[in-house]
Amino acid sequence: MIVSVTPELGIDVGRNFAGGLGVLEGDKFYAAARLGVPYTVITLWYPGGYVAYRFENGEAVPVEEGNVEEGLEVVGEGEVAVRGEKVAVAYLAYRLNTATAVFVKVKAPEWAVRAVQQLYISEKEADRFYRYVILAKAAVDYVERYIGWDNVRYLDLQEAYTALVPLVKRHARARIVIHTPAPWGHPAFSKRFFKEEFGFDMAMDPVVLTEVGLAASVEGIVVSKKMVGLVCNAFPHFCHKIRPVTNAVEVPRWEHPKVSRVKSPEELRKAREEVKREALRALGVEAEGKVVISWARRITHYKRPHFVLQLIEDVDRDVVFILGGRAHPQDGYGVEMMKKFKEVANAAANVYYFPQLDIDTIRKIIWATDIWLFTPFSGWEASGTSFMKAGINGVPSVASRDGAVVEAVRDGYNGWLFGEDRPVLLPLDSRDVDEREYAEFKKKVEEALNSYYGGEYWQVAYNAYVTFRQYFSMDRLFRDYHYKE
Template sequence: MFPFRTVSVTPKLPEAIGRLRELAYDFWFSWNMAGIEFFRSINQDLWREVQHNPVKFLMHVQEKDLVMASQDEDYLILYKRVIDLYDRYLTQETWFSRKYPDHCKDVIAYFSAEFGLHESHPIYSGGLGLLAGDHCKSASDLGLPFIGVGLLYKQGYFHQRINSEGRQEAEYPHLNFYELPITPVNNPDGSRLEVTVDLQGRTVFIQVWKVKVGRIAVYLLDTDTPKNSIPDRNLTGQLYGGDRAYRLSQEIVLGVGGVRALRAMSINPGAWHINEGHAAFLIVERIRELTRYMVSFDTAREVVRSSTVFTTHTPVPAGHDLFDEELIASYFGNMVAEMGIDFRALKDLAWDGERQKFNMTLLALRHSFMSNGVSRLHGKVAREMFRPCYSRLHPEEIPVTSVTNGVHVETWLAAELKELFSRYLGKRWFEQIAQPEMWAGVDDIPDQELWRVRRLLKEKMILFARTSLKQQRRRNREPLQHIIEVDDYLDPDILTIGFARRFATYKRACLLFSNLARLEQLVNNSERPVRLVFAGKAHPADSAGQDLIKKIYDFSMRPELRGKVLLLENYDIHMARHLVQGVDIWLNTPRRPMEASGTSGIKAAVNGLINVSTLDGWWPEAYNGSNGFAVGSESAYEDDEIQDRDDCYSLYSVLEEKVVPMYYRKTEGFSPEWVRLMKETIKSVAPVFNTGRMVAEYTERFYIPAIKRGKNFTDNNNYLAGHASNFKKLILDYWDQVSFVSVESSGRPKMNAGETIELNAVLSLGLIYTRSVAVEMVYGEVVEGGLKNITVLPMTLESEIAENIYRYTGRLTMPQGAFGYTVRVRPDSRDFPYQELPLITWAPVF
């Protein structure tokens, strides 16, 4: 290929509407009704053709259309309103500036392998990316000094085609970056900003692009530059593609290259958030930076840990990125030499002894000040999953907490519902999304009004589904009759169930098909029929997931189910928006506890859809008995087949005995019970499960403490970091000298309420000072395998009874019930939480 320069040619904008281009390059337009109408009203057909991409729209719109808009009085009124809204949004005081005025310059860097901001920018595969996109939008709304860092994929995630045999086919589009709402980052002299990383001795050049998302920016890294070889240019080609070396290279570009890109732009974050383990190599790069300034390797680790936050999204060990030792050694040899360490020191940062691999999740977990799962249940599952790493801690103390996911309500809420809420909740309702009191106003919406809007959205969904199916059948050259019959598929008066998400086996897309006889009765009931709409992609390397798609397609073609069970192709943000706004029931059937959070059900709920879901992910926190339906139980199963059997039975019981009868108990054209259910769903879900609440929680619990701790650890030439490092080394060297000499208790097997147990413990501490340990009493409810709901109380140092032998005493009064108690000793330092050095010694039997 010969070299060439790129130029984007667009029509000249009339002066009266000259800021159209400015808004085209800011994703703020995507969550504002007026912002979308801003472009669509100029040429609706073109807006649809360019898939709602405002930059591409301006490249292809005819100049006469722009001139006409600039002379249209109604359009000019809309234009002024949008510009006023936009300017006010960018300049008004924010939640963050009010609450944390001293931290407005402390940048928070959020690293993620994917960002799902809008359908016009397809660099996402599913829930992780959509969450990252919503996280960024709420960070903008709240005014955080926030930036995102990710990769700019030339082919994005694949377009899905389902062929005439029901098989998924993957097509990779070639994205023209100059047609996307992104801009290149340049040096002050106008040249392209570039950074480099070393990959097995090769220098790989990385370009940087900027995405504007309201008040914040996302920086995307791109290796597709002529300075690189073809294989290296393709490193940012596909999301989650290639072999292990390709994946490792991508993650080095993201983590190492991302840090270097920020430094090149003079951005020095105060807190670093790793969104899943893909970006964890930023830890290694930040350690390398510090060692260049003569900071010791161990002290550098403490500095990095002090300001790092990690979110894990997977509930199973198999979901973690693992790399062979030899592969890591071949890619990090030069960096190891630069840091002045041996390879073992680097390997030990993330070595998974159980699986004998370098584990990216462990790299992040071991070097983060705070770590979290994405729902309460997932936090519990994650603590159990990481238990081997913290074998001496009680499971409840493993340092993985939880911040339950949410959605960006303004992005996912239907425009028709926004208008309805403006009438009944107040015109500024969107500024109070996290306030339950505001949402109580949903009860003031007349039932007929809410039902009318829901029916309108259902009609739009039906039109969309029919159009999609007809396009698919035309492309597959199906008979004309098969295309025509689609116009009879779906009906706004018939209960419609939606199931749309990634086709992974644990999500059990085929659970309903486990009992075909009952399914056929459900969809073919003459008085109370049901329709089902499925959509979703399976990763091209996931043959089991692709088999699920094939099975559902085959079922949908059976005479008894044809036209009643539909499978739509190419699930993306645009399709998701139609489905979560338009069906009646949102079905979610993951095998508990395999779903970390799941957010599609939240998107559905804020639009008034009813969730029918297993008690997994976010749903156990949201379900209150009056806002949807629970499938199965919270019981633990050891046999997947038995769990599937029980959940299938429960699902049909819920549908047949509760959901279907309630929906069809209609008076005056709708079911009052159903409308009450919709209102309760909106009221209970919207104020809690939104990313405004989520990002505020991250800010208060994670970002601000990380910023403060990071500053403390780096002040005075990294004094506290060095002190913590030395303390940990001392404790590690001498902890084997710590032991219990004796433990005495006044407790009896049976005691009366209010009685006190006197505890007396004698310990040998060896060369460790008493000020460096905490001796504690621990009690909790007795369960199989130990204690739960533990309470920890300190014991008091009474005396030194011999050299390095100390007596500690304590008094314990426990509540009524069956409790167990014990004593332990652990390291204690004001500089870090004890879980960072989990060398707890528990008392032997006493």
Template sequence: MVIVSITPEIALDELFTYAGGLGVLEADKLYGASRIGLDYIVLSIFYRRGYVDYRFDGETPIPLPQRQPREAWRILEPEEEFAISLRGEEVIVRPWTYERGSAKAVLFEAVCPRWARVLTDQVYVENSIEEQFLRYAFLAKSSAYYLKEIIGLENISVIDLQEAHTSLLLLALPLENRYRLIIHTPGPWGHPGFPGDFIAREFGSFLGDYVILTDMALERIGKAFVVSQKHRDIMAKVFPRYSNKITAITNGVDIHRWMHPKLLKAYLESNLSKDILKNVKGEARRELVALLKKYKEKIDLGDKLVIVWTRRLARYKRPDFIARFIEDHYDVNAFFVLGGKPHPRDSDGLGYARWFRRLHLRFSNVVYIYDYNVVIAKKIFHAMNLLLFTPFSGWEACGTSYMKAGINGAPILSSRDGGALEFIVDGDNSWFFGEDLRDFIDIYSDPRAKEINEKEYREFEQKLLSIIDLYNSDRERFYEIAFNAIKTFVPKADIVNALRKYYVKE
């Protein structure tokens, strides 16, 4: 029986069909499912112009569409086109397939008419609320056709809806007891709502004047998942009516995809040691220098602590913490690698990009990687010494960047949020700062947010200074903590653990 996952994005190694963490996670699941032989199919959208790239005019970020890599056309195979109805018109859909062992991704492209092509243009970039709705109606109707006519409903064991964006499928193809909703964020962008007349026009059901898709989905399905233990506590307060339906399964990463090959080999052979870790870090550091020289001509890492903040540039992830720290302590004996993209219409995010670019231009020990992607991320995780994971407590559903750091022997300085609470032992395999908040505080309007940020920045600052001092004064102790990270993270972080909980019955 086939396992089906529907997702608005997926970060396959060879394609730009993702914006951030959800896409990376869904690709890790696909690769992991293939490795353990699950019959696993992912349905998503083929975004012709990717997500977004940037160039800079001085410090000002200029957004550009992404060009798909040439390799995309080598690894994708087209299937027979079919038609769906949108806005009362026929829309031609071309499915592109990507296969990896027992797992497969099917990416839908709107071929014509011309107005429909924009629906599969750029990830999460829409020109209106109606266009956003039509994009996910397109995904729902394309998925419904593919499930019914190509896979066959009798062959499907479960359909997992990744985020509420995909839940319009419940209306396009009503099936009892086979749908599950997986909620990946407490943030408002993960719980979109649309005018009821949009839904009535496309699916023939009037559900109210304005419909929050998460509410609509939770009302209809029998089971939902969230992606860390803390996330369950938060979501039970955000959607209290449905708390009895919600179960937590903590995310993971594909260790075969993200671990340095030599560390992975040593781990699989039960041969990991501090000496192997040190040697691998030295080798990866040389590769990192070559990467960084593409962004800044003169790079002098020496034996400095390599500190990394690489995430989507959004307010709740608090990129301002590392930016403030660098401005306050630019002369510390450390090297800073910053990376990540803002959404092209997020004024906060664009402001952080300008700030990072300013630091890049001003300080010799700072590099900002503005075109951060999966391929670049692997090189950075292999070489880094310390990851900074700084979300506002309560806003990070799980996160996986700290997992990728830990499995590569890089400890983390983390706020108390997401799945990090299930991995980090403060002072033993990484470090914590800040409070573990279990109320969902609106960082845009609640006056407490500013007070919390200021207090937590001061703790972050002191913790980071102490870690830099530890690295420079007691390298062996630092590597003990780094080695503890890899030993404790790898068994827990492997995506296979999550896949077995989702799909393999004992």
């Protein structure tokens, strides 16, 4: 049995994810079910989901997204000791073939219920800390009750917040998976929390959870080859443990059935044109006979949503833009970008904005798109998977040289590349870098549009279709994780 513990999980039941990590872990769940791999993924249940927005007088106002338990079954209940009190939990499960998704629903006491109300939304450091203590202790309790540690082949800890699990129960084949090179991927807490909760008088203060996870794990997995150097630079004393397993997507989950077996650029063109019409109609987007360019993902500074806003002003072509994504309510830059996305969509007939990117909407946007935009500030994106989901459908990207892009995309062959391939975290306010790279980005978008109008586009699209379905498939990822041997 593979056991994975994750802060979020995006499957087709409930609304329990914020972005790429949750969707990735959902893809692993579906891949395990398809491949017959015994797999259990454990996460918290957030009654309020993540965050949604309503726009009032031009302002983006955050509200609870809400969540639904339909499709889940209660498989058991338990108690874990946290903060010196008994925390009552119920285990909600969704099963598919050999895969089980387990959601830990906190029932009492009130402070614990409040701590897990919304994903990644909390005002107090204590709430954030105890939220993940509950996840760690409940995950251990579930394994002991329903799986048995002798049956656990690998214990995979997704992101640093799950690094508390080894403080509750050590496992000889625990592995921490680091999903971001950015500083927020390495949360830290005052040592007093560890003294009060676990009785450990930690040597460092504050305690960096990634450090704990790497120390307690047999290896640290990073999600692209490029990330090895970045993580080794941050944690050089653990570099001997770092191994890359580049992210992937579950192809059957993201491909449109009509493109699943095309054998040539011409077959792809015919299939994609039909798929595009269907998706545009479902989204309510008017783009008949026009090129569709899309930027849709979590909105935050390093992903550079300002690039597409500037592009909308600068491109003098008859194209349609689809924008998508939401920001964390405490991310001032991201919330401001949401307002600007909304403003331009209201003002321009050729711009559409979808703030709420649920799984179904993401799929439709990909299927409606001709040119996908992937614009992170090089060095800051761990991997990225949106360009993979587009590519397996034969939708090529104009992409910065970051994350997993550099492993598979060749400029002019299966996509278009711009910018530097930087192995360091330069400051995000490096205006000279942004200006230089925007100029190259705009040039590459023009190149992609010329390719579309000139007919060469469909060979590039087909090359993306073929290469991405091989390299970025979950089948390859499962082999690299040693799930399939």
